[in-house]
Amino acid sequence: MTKTVSIGKQDFASLREQNSFYIDKTDLIRAWWESQDDITLITRPRRFGKTLNMDMLKCFFSNQYADRGDLFEGLSIWSEEKWRGLQGTYPVLFLSFAAVKADQLSEVKKQINMQIARLYEEHRYLLDGNLLSENEKAMYRNVSMYMEDAESSFSINLLCQYLYRYYGKKVIVLLDEYDTPMQEAYVHGYWDTFTSFLRSLFNATFKSNPYLERAVLTGITRVSKQSIFSDLNNLNVITTTSDEYATYFGFTEQEVFQALEEFGLADKKELVKQWYDGFTFGNHTDIYNPWSITNYLDKKKIGAYWAATSSNTLINSLIQQSATDMKEKMEILLQEKEILVTFDEQIVFEQLQQDKNAIWSLLLASGYLKVLEVEQRGILLEPWYHLKITNLETLGMFTGMFKSWFSASDCNYNAFVQALLQGNLKEMNVYMNDVAQVTFSSFDTGRHPSGKAQPERFYHGFVLGLLAELREQYVLKSNRESGYGRYDVMLIPRDFTEQAYVLEFKVHDPEEEESLQETVQAALMQIQEKQYDAELLELHIKPEQIHHYGFAFEGKTVLIGGR
Secondary structure, eight states: OOOOOOTTOOOHHHHHHTTOOOOOOTHHHHHHHHHTOSEEEEEOOTTSSHHHHHHHHHHHHBGGGTTOGGGGTTSGGGGSHHHHHHTTOBOEEEEEOTTOOOSSHHHHHHHHHHHHHHHHHHTGGGGSTTSSOHHHHHHHHTOSTTOOHHHHHHHHHHHHHHHHHHHSSOEEEEEESTTHHHHHHHHHTOHHHHHHHHHHHHIIIIISOTTEEEEEEEESSOBOHHHHOTTOSSEEEEOTTOOTTTTSSSEEHHHHHHHHHHTTOGGGHHHHHHHHOOEEETTEEEEEOHHHHHHHHHHOSOOOTTGGGOOOHHHHHHHHTSOHHHHHHHHHHHTTOOEEEEOOSSBOGGGTTTOTTHHHHHHHHTTSEEEEEEEEETTTTEEEEEEEEOOHHHHHHHHHHHHHTTOOTTOOHHHHHHHHHHTOHHHHHHHHHHHHHHHGGGGOOSOOSSTTHHHHHHHHHHHHHHHHHHTTTEEEEEEEEETTEEEEEEEEESSTTSOEEEEEEEEOOTTTOSSHHHHHHHHHHHHHHTTTTHHHHHTTOOGGGEEEEEEEEETTEEEEEEO
């Protein structure tokens, strides 16, 4: 009998009790315990089973589940006696920062304190008898959402001490989605003060804690050690490029194909592979997104399930305001080709706006890009990453993001595109100026040294919008060689009997041109003199099918001419 697919269930015990669909990941228990690492940080994209696996660890090790070996019967970990003897033998503290989100520092601290206070409530039996002194009992009762930072910092450390006294065993600490509040802190502008608070909490919990047996932290990003882990020298960091634990988060191709057969969907393997495969962890390829797979098994219908679970606000903003070379690389990625970049896998949030390569680390950690290969160059073995968009689902996410840049209610981007295809210069000018007025500042970081930088950022954002809008009808190329120079934009019809377009962009230079009209003519002349049509003519597209447009910018004013 086919099992029921329970969407979004992260409670391991409930999943097993209800005999719901589950892919066995209990070998993670064996691999982690045998590693003997004190503190393990595992980063994986969102919705990749991190919370379910952490809950599984809790159910296996926690003495609160000492009599629940039935939860693991029939699973891989239960096949050996030594593991059956380990189940339910440790005090375990499990926290999650997944819901810790607020636009103010004070609120985030309260939310973290509430998580800690919940742990204290779960172990309130420690107040019985003489295990704690009267002073310790007073401190215990003082733990609340309103406690001071000093109390927060040492609260988990103290609870570990109390549990050690009670059980005679050190404590396992599990912290899920540790970096969620950090992204909030960066976006809302309280990064420095928050990381100082978190550093104190982490140091007391994971560094200067003699009552800690082991710990696991999970998250999406590897936040720089200098930010919050500066004093932790016993931290084993597992990123998406690490081989350790590679198959325990996400589904392998074998697991997916077996599930498709079980649910009568064996004939959909290639379609599912195109949409949901593509994640690479370490040297393990063909890892599938479990959120989309379980949704597909449940609904039996292809959809952007994983991509729809996040607003991508931070990534959207960073790409939109990024330098032109970043947008040029996004153009290459959107055409399903690979790029080669170097970056530090650690996320230094405060450098995201300044370091042009930092965003690649964020995109990789978030699962939007996959690593095809890592080269090591130079005497320092600097890593260079071959990256590509992960799969069709993430390609659709990027396409929707770039379209959204021009989706303001008073932005006539779609009307402009239609006017361009129809050769209506009058409407093109009207609509393009509307688009520029609405969106121009969105592509500006305010740090450019000259007035030329802003039009360039806008131009490359515009190109990404065209790519997203017209990819079904045209092959769009930008900044490519043709004839005797490099054109700005070329729209090559997939059907060679249709019209083709060459676009050249120029910022008005008052020292060389008296008017925007002259700038337009200079752009059109460049198309002709540099023979940019050469690439189209080689494809046997007739000269009469080719349209030239010159775009002249002066501030937010745009003038377009054509021939």
